[in-house]
Amino acid sequence: MEExxxxxxVSIFVVKTTANQERSVANMIERIVDKQKLxxxxxxxxxxxxxxxxxxxxxxxxxxxxxxxxxxxKGVIKGESTFREIEHFLTPKPSVTGILEGSxxxxxxxxxxxxxxxxxxxxxxxxxxxxxxFEAMVPIPITxxxxxxxxxxxxxx
Numbered sequence: 001m002e003e004x005x006x007x008x009x010v011s012i013f014v015v016k017t018t019a020n021q022e023r024s025v026a027n028m029i030e031r032i033v034d035k036q037k038l039x040x041x042x043x044x045x046x047x048x049x050x051x052x053x054x055x056x057x058x059x060x061x062x063x064x065x066x067x068x069x070x071x072x073x074k075g076v077i078k079g080e081s082t083f084r085e086i087e088h089f090l091t092p093k094p095s096v097t098g099i100l101e102g103s104x105x106x107x108x109x110x111x112x113x114x115x116x117x118x119x120x121x122x123x124x125x126x127x128x129x130x131x132x133x134f135e136a137m138v139p140i141p142i143t144x145x146x147x148x149x150x151x152x153x154x155x156x157x
Contacts, residue, residue: 013063014077015053021072046089095146105149
């Protein structure tokens with residue numbers, strides 16, 4: 001029954017880290033939590049927050065004891081965050097965000113991996129794009145998932 005109840009005595013604390021070391025600090029916190037059986041419920045390292053981690057725990061002291069010996073962890077920021085303040089970090093962004101019609105992309109998986117193509121259509125609802133390969137003898141539209149391409153150049157046709 002306990003997993004259905006959201007504990008109101010748990011807060012979200014912000015840990016300052018060295019930039020680009022967020023994930024390694026999160027991994028070290030996880031190891032310390034396992035080893036010392038600390039009551040830390042979750043650790044989040046959003047890409048948008050350079051130099052910071054979000055840690056869910058019942059008290060600031062628990063988080064401070066977890067990070068005190070970790071290199072690149074600079075300490076716990078004063079105050080607490082609420083779930084409402086951080087929930088936008090938990091919402092996945094569509095994989096086609098930032099891909100425009102006319103952009104030049106490289107396919108990074110599938111049978112056409114390594115091929116370059118021009119984006120002909122973007123389907124945000126299904127998170128797919130339709131491309132035409134540059135090297136094809138006859139231009140055939142191919143539909144691929146948005147996370148199967150890397151944008152090389154953004155430009156309109």
